[in-house]
Amino acid sequence: MNISQYQWTIKTLRQSYKVKKISNFxxxxxxxxxxxxxxxxxxxxxxxxxxxxxxxLFGIKGMGENGCVECWTREWDAKAKEYVLVKAHFRAYFNYEGSFNDYVKLISSTPRYKEALNYLDSPKQFVYELWKAGWATDWSYLEKVYKLIDQVNRIPAVLVK
Structure with missing residues (x-):
């Protein structure tokens, strides 16, 4: 993680803690x-x-508070066992705060993500349950996100508060 990535991570982690206060995520x-x-x-x-x-920030597809954007994305095709390039509509927001709020709303209100809500005290298990319910198509998603959770957890709390 370079310095600009580190600074962005701290800024984003601060927003995550704000959201955690109302959602416990x-x-x-x-x-x-x-x-x-x-x-x-x-x-x-x-x-x-x-x-x-x-x-x-979360790659959520569909219509958001500020409409949507159409863009190309790589998706894992399980039948073909390869990534394919497809056009998709992603939710648009006015700012990152809107993205965080919608993330919480989506997970909290979607039945297939219900199991994740049982693991709010276990970040990796929380993400595992989202992935198991279809959050991401990337077969290596868990490995990647677990590594990032470990990196985020090493950031001193004094920098975040």
Whole structure:
């Protein structure tokens, strides 16, 4: 993690702790997922037609508070056993706070993610339950996000508060 990634992680972890106060969702898991899904905020989905930024840190598809953006994405095709390039619509937000709030709302209100809510005190198990319920198509998602959770957990609390 370079210095700009570290600074972005601290900023995002602060937002995660704000969200944790109202949701009890594990801050390190949210931050790790945001890092992985957005490449430290450098690759949020952008519209292929207008270049509109989605502020979507979690790769959530569909319609958001600020509409959606259409972009190309790589998805794992289980039948073909390879990644394929597809067009998809990703939710758009006015800012990163909206992305966090929608993440919590989506997980809290979607029945298939219900099991994850039993593991709010266990970041890795929380993410595992999301993945098991279909959160990501990447077969190595857990390995990647677990490594990031460990990195986030090493950030001194004094830098986050």
């Amino acid at each position: 594990p801050a390190s898991a949210m931050t790790a997922q945001a890092i992985l899904e957005s490449s430290y905020g450098q690759r949020t989905p952008r519209d292929i037609h207008s270049n509109k930024d989605s502020f979507n």
